[in-house]
Amino acid sequence: MGSETKPEINVTPPEEKGFQLTKEFLELAFDKEVEKFSTNVGTNPGDNYMSIMHGIEVTFKGEKESNHYLIKCYPNNQGRRDFLDQTDVFSKEFFIYQDFLPQLKQLAIERGAENIVDLSVAPVHGGNIVGTPSTKFTMKPWSDENFILMTDIRTIGFTMADRIKGLDLEHAKLVLEEIAKYHALSWAYKNKNGLSLLSDKYPQFADQMYDNDDLMKDFKQLMDQLGSSSVKMVEEKLGESHPAAKHFKDFVSRDYMEHMKLFVKKDGIDEDNLESYLRIKPEADKDYDNEPWLLGTHGDCWVNNMLFLYNDEVPKKPLSITLVDWQVNREACPTIDLAYFLYCSVRTSIRIPHLDELLKAYHDAFVRFCDALQVKPLKGFSMKTLKRRYRRAQHFGLLVSLPLLSIVLKPVGESIDIDTIQSDEMAELFSSVMQGNDKNALLKHEMGLIALDLYETGVI
Incomplete structure (x- = not known):
């Protein structure tokens, strides 16, 4: 999905010293040893306005097939970052994926309706929202950035x-x-x-x-x-x-x-x-x-x-x-x-x-x-x-x-x-x-x- 000559992407404004998408980060996210990975642009111009998306192709050690993910991040533009902070939309989305949608799926199971009310959801593998209770990503150097990591179902x-x-x-x-x-x-x-x-x-x-x-x-x-x-x-x-x-x-x-x-x-x-x-x-x-x-x-x-x-x-x-x-x-x-x-x-x-x-x-x-x-x-x-x-x-x-x-x-x-x-x-x-x-x-x-x-x- 991407060129291996660019294994890192900066997900923070270039003037800031934020984290880069690294092998260490991916191993923490998936609790697996990474053999290799590459990145690319996750969306085309005109497809996404409130955030930026990066595509990630990862091969884990001992596995032949590569896996594809998207990481949704704050944009570099300060005005858009301020807008996201003011509206709190990033944390709202993370809450829906991590908390509310799983509860809805469990409710469907409890009512015996999981095969009828089978809401389709892209799998999310974690994320970080600055200022919320700690996750495994809240250690430096990732604690100062908001992001959501999910499977690329495309x-x-x-x-x-x-x-x-x-x-x-x-x-x-x-x-x-x-x-x-x-x-x-x-x-x-x-x-x-x-x-x-x-x-x-x-x-x-x-x-x-x-x-x-x-x-x-x-x-x-x-x-x-x-x-x-x-x-x-x-x-x-x-x-x-x-x-x-x-x-x-x-x-x-x-x-x-x-x-x-x-x-x-x-x-x-x-x-x-x-x-x-x-x-x-x-x-x-x-x-x-x-x-x-x-x-x-x-x-x-x-x-x-x-x-x-x-x-x-x-x-x-x-x-x-x-x-x-x-x-x-x-x-x-x-x-x-x-x-x-x-x-x-x-x-x-x-x-x-x-x-x-x-x-x-x-x-x-x-x-x-x-x-x-x-x-x-x-x-x-x-x-x-x-x-x-x-x-x-x-x-x-x-x-x-x-x-x-x-x-x-x-x-x-x-x-x-x-x-x-x-x-x-x-x-x-x-x-x-x-x-x-x-x-x-x-x-x-x-x-x-x-x-x-x-x-x-x-x-x-």
């Missing part, structure tokens, strides 16, 4: 889908079923442990990104820029006088951060408040229970954070999917995971005509997994209520798609390696990544169709 056939093309119906349904597995497991965990909130036991489930006012203030200028450029694209696509363009402009002119916060509140979504933002309000329903739905969500369900395994006999048929990158997991309404995923990974040509089918795939899977785990679904859970709650969650999908679609739909040849940008300001970094939006015909097409659909369905 070497056993898992692969990333084409982010620009987006997922077809079959892939999308498979993802929704996997999301439903995690949702059902986290819901069953809450019930088993008598938790009103997961964050009562694990503070890692409380949102620490949108709650950080100083951090969000830094992004306001960026989001204002994105809002303005998105309005321009929609107006060029639909025409300035089109009612959808006018309503889209009104929507994005609101306070972006304050609107996003409504979806990630610790005690759940205020249904009445959020539905007041819909242009066409739901019909009165005396049986509708607006109690918040709260469970563990992935928080970052876009196409680059999922890997697919395919059937060799039917090349384009996906057999399974693994969700990766759990850095922004939070306890929230499941519909915001759905909106995030469907808006950022499924093109409008699939999402709009097949929306009911996609939501039904999630609904049926969630009910099936809850049944296997011997837990009742969320209160009032039905296709009717799921569609109602998803409808207002489309505001979240739209808001998050403003920055993310700029990344997802950027042509491969124009992808920017964020590690090469000389700036410590996060807003400037992402502003650089999103340059060229006005010339991206596919992005303009998608934004126009999104605005038109949301207007026609009365969401904006």
Whole structure:
């Protein structure tokens, strides 16, 4: 996987004296004697923004076959390092891999459902989070760096889908079923442990990104820029006088951060408040229970954070999917995971005509997994209520798609390696990544169709 002429990689800023990936480190990690190892770049430019990944190929003494791993590290850029510190996303991900997901797998075993609710997870072999209780890595020279060491499942056939093309119906349904597995497991965990909130036991489930006012203030200028450029694209696509363009402009002119916060509140979504933002309000329903739905969500369900395994006999048929990158997991309404995923990974040509089918795939899977785990679904859970709650969650999908679609739909040849940008300001970094939006015909097409659909369905 890599050249043996470069056996070490610096995982700390070059001006600091941090640890290097050495034979000694790998032997400590795996408790085995290393015969040889090599390293390479773990991801392509444009594939990873919050951290850096290095690929490692290791041959242990006495073994003929080499083993492949990834080490996820803090970036060299100080601004991105500060951002990770402020949001605590690295420790959140390590907690999910090392603590929470193993508990969920054990719960499935206890309920006799391990073959039904078989959540796919990349094996993690350890890591270090500065300031947390000691691990075997907390001795010098590794104690001052955050990292997570995991198996590189790409070497056993898992692969990333084409982010620009987006997922077809079959892939999308498979993802929704996997999301439903995690949702059902986290819901069953809450019930088993008598938790009103997961964050009562694990503070890692409380949102620490949108709650950080100083951090969000830094992004306001960026989001204002994105809002303005998105309005321009929609107006060029639909025409300035089109009612959808006018309503889209009104929507994005609101306070972006304050609107996003409504979806990630610790005690759940205020249904009445959020539905007041819909242009066409739901019909009165005396049986509708607006109690918040709260469970563990992935928080970052876009196409680059999922890997697919395919059937060799039917090349384009996906057999399974693994969700990766759990850095922004939070306890929230499941519909915001759905909106995030469907808006950022499924093109409008699939999402709009097949929306009911996609939501039904999630609904049926969630009910099936809850049944296997011997837990009742969320209160009032039905296709009717799921569609109602998803409808207002489309505001979240739209808001998050403003920055993310700029990344997802950027042509491969124009992808920017964020590690090469000389700036410590996060807003400037992402502003650089999103340059060229006005010339991206596919992005303009998608934004126009999104605005038109949301207007026609009365969401904006």
